[in-house]
Structures are given as C-alpha cells and as structure tokens.
Amino acid sequence: MKPRIRRHTFIALVALLLAAPLAPAARATGTGAHVEGALPSGATYVMDKPDSWNGTVLLYSHGYNPAGLPNPARNAPDDATKSLLLEEGYALIGSSYASNGWAVSEAVPDQLATLDAFTSRFGAARRTIAWGTSYGGLVTSMIAERHPERISGSLSMCGLLQGGVANWNNTLDPVFALRTLLAPDSDIPLTGLAGQAAAAAAADALASAVTEAQQTASGRARIALAAALQDIPGWNDPSQTRPGPTDWDTQQTNQYQALMLQVGFPAFSWRQEAESRVGGNMSWNTGVDYAAMVHRSPLYKEVGELYRKAGLSLRRDLTTLNRAPRVAADSEAVERMGLTSSFTGRLTKPQLTVHTTGDGLIPVSAESAYRRAVTAAGAAPLLRQAFVENAGHCTFSSAEQAAALDALETRITTGRWQGTDPVGLNARATQADPSAPARYVTYRPAPYPRPYDLAHPADQSRS
Secondary structure (H helix, E strand, O other), X not given: OOHHHHHHHHHHHHXXXXXXXOOOOOEEXXXXXXXXXXXXXXXXXXXXXXXXXXXXXXXXXXXXXXXXXXXXXXXXXXXXHHHHHHHOOOEEEEEOOOOOOOOHHHHHHHHHHHHHHHHHHHOOXXXXXXXXXXXXXXXXXXXXXXXXXXXXXXXXEOOOOOOHHHHHHHHHHHHHHHHHHHOOOOOOOOOOOXXXXXXXXXXXXXXXXXXXXXXXXXXXXXXXXXXXXXXXXXXXXXXXXXXXXXXXXXXXXXXXXXXXXXXXXXXXXXXXXXHHXXXXXXXXOOOOXXXXXXXXXXXXXXXXXXXXXXXXXXXXXXXXXXXXXXXXXXXXXXXXXXXXXXXXXXXXXXXXXXXXXXXXXXXXXXXXXXXHHHHHOOOHHHEEEEEEEEEOOOOXXXXXXXXXXXXXXXXXXXXXXXXXXXXXXXXXXXXXXXXXXXXXXXXOOOOOOOOOOOOOHHHOOOO
C-alpha cells in the first residue's frame, strides 16, 4: 500500500471518530435537556443536563481535529462514557472550538464561553470540572493554569502535557533521524513547509524511504533508533501482537506502524498547520546530543540488540546524527507557541492526569514532563497521576474514565487525595460499570526526552 493511500484511509477514520452526528437543537427529553448553539466566535456548543442533575458540570475539551475535517461540538470522549456519566447525574458541555488544527488560542476562550452559556441557561453549577483527552488534555491544563477561578478541578486524560514547544521538538527528532540515516542524499524539508501540498510531498517521500528500509535488518534497526528518540513503545495499538520483553522484532514492527502514522500526519501535515499559526518554525535540534538521548531511552536495549543483529555500529550512526546539519528555530515562533501552549506548572486547583502505558501518539513520558513543571512551580501536592495498562492512544474504558472523575470529585469535596492508587481506582471503575475493563496499574514513566516548559526559563536553549 502506498503512503498516500494510507494517509487518506486514516483521514477517513479520524473523520468517522470525530464527526459524531448532533441531535436537533434545544430539545427537552425524558432524560433531561439537550441544547446546541453557536458562540460569537463561530464555534458551536452542545450541552446535556440530566433531570437528576447532581450539580456538577463537566467541561469537556476534545482532541486534535485536522484542518479540512468536520468540526462538531463534543461534550464527551465517546457515547458509552457519555451515557454512563449522564446516568451518574453529571451535566456535560463542550464546544467545537472556532477552528480546526492547533487552535489553543481559540479553544480556551470558546470553552469558557460555553461554560458561560450553560450558566446563563441553567444557573451556576455547584462545581465545575474541566476535563479533556489528547490535545484536549492540553486545553484542559491551560484552563487549569490560567483560569483556575472558573473551575473546581481538572482531569487530563492521554493529554499532550509536554506542551506545544516540547511536542514539536520531539516530533522533529525521529524524522530528522529517519532522513539522516535512511535518505541522506534527499532534500526532504522537515520544517518551514510552504503549505499542505508541500507537507504531503515531504511525508510521502520520507514514508517511501521508511517503507523500503523496513524490508532490511539494517533499516529496521535504524527505524527502532528513530522510535527510541520519541519514546514510541513496542506495543502501541490494541490490535497489535503484544511482544514479550525481549521480542525485539515484534516490538520494532509495532513501532514501525506508529512511526508511519507520525510521518503521515503530525510530523508534516499537522506541523505545517501549526507553523502557519505561529509564523515560522517553533522547533529545533541545535545543541541536541542524540547519543545521550538514546542511552537515556527506555528503548535503548532494544535498539542495541537490533543493531547487533543487523551487524551495524550504533556508535557510528549516532555520530552521524550528531554531526548532521541541524534545524534552527524561529525565536518569535517559539515565543508564540510557548505563550499559548507551554505550561507554567502553577496549579492552584487539584488536577488528576491519566495515561495509557502504550501510547504511540503522545508517549506516556509526557506525564513526566508535566510533573517536572508542576514540581518546579511548587504545586506538586495538587497533582496526581495514574496509569492504565493498555496499548493505544486514549484507549480507556468508560468505567476507567468515570473512576478518574469520581476520584477527582472526592479530592475536591474532602480536600484530600483518596483512592488514587491502582486498587482504589480499579474499585471505583468496577463500581461504575462491573462489565467494563479496570486496568489501572502502578507505573513510573521515563523522563521526557526533551522537556520544555515555562517553569524552567534557564533550561530552554535553542541556539
């Protein structure tokens, strides 16, 4: 299958997932009120309030929606979770954001305006919880840090908690390695993409090189090296074979699949849209020691074994990476991305974060990046982090999501964290829905490869 066809197939899948049909506007039903409307920004919103409202409103921020796809308002991650939360008495609200793409500067005010619209129609909530998934986890934490007076607490699930600048830096690293090692004579642009056509051409060119490399032992070793730079786990989709701890070949095959999606979308198409918003390239690898990064990676053992199997010198390839011409950032673009999408860590209300251990799109080490910022800001007691043992991005059961919300509400009510350990969260999940999976585990993510936040101003060199 050619890379172009793979991209179109994935876009259709994303459209199917994101474009859930909306019900008719402003109707009352036997289960409460359903309201749809539009904000002055052009964003739409959707609200569901059950007859037996418990007084808590959940302000849901949805994930990244690529340009060109439908942009409906959403107030829950999925239908099963929505039904369960309505049965528990929560009011659910959320907006579409005024535009698709990297729209943090629009998403935050649109979400707050949706909360205002709910209050105007139904009255003030007893408490408000901001929550979101994926890119919506970033939006949620931005609300928590910058508008804490509007909420009682926050829940970020599978969130992009490394922040915008760190995300684009770490998206650059694997494609830089792939181009340098697999297509050294090419002129594939990695940043400064002129438009979506240029992004698609660059993605196709690199995807072709990666597809060809996957057919050889040396190519597979180098693909594993690129995956290690982004902490892509060896089990990152529930449909994949789950490899054993030393099944390097299966791990690498699974990482290859995740890298092909990275090349097809975030690394080029989504980057180009984000660059257009901030007026330049917001990422860099000047001064980066890739040998040190790989040696720190939890995937270092796999990379070393695959290099030995291929008869290649890992040291030589790392030297090649470290000597290759680097990508410099546009300082103004970095500043703009940082202002809208990087974290201070200054929490003043409790926040719970949840991540799957096998996430190939936003690696679980993003949680370490956020804890780093929060700890530096002196707000660590307000943060709890929990982990679900599963492959995939945001692949939580409805019960696991309900358990996280229940644990956060307990903290808001009592002022103390209780039952946020795996035993406590699994018990909450089983109580919410005994038929759904409950897979919280004890887990410690590795440090994020290249963190960037506003709590460490002296630690952000890009020269």
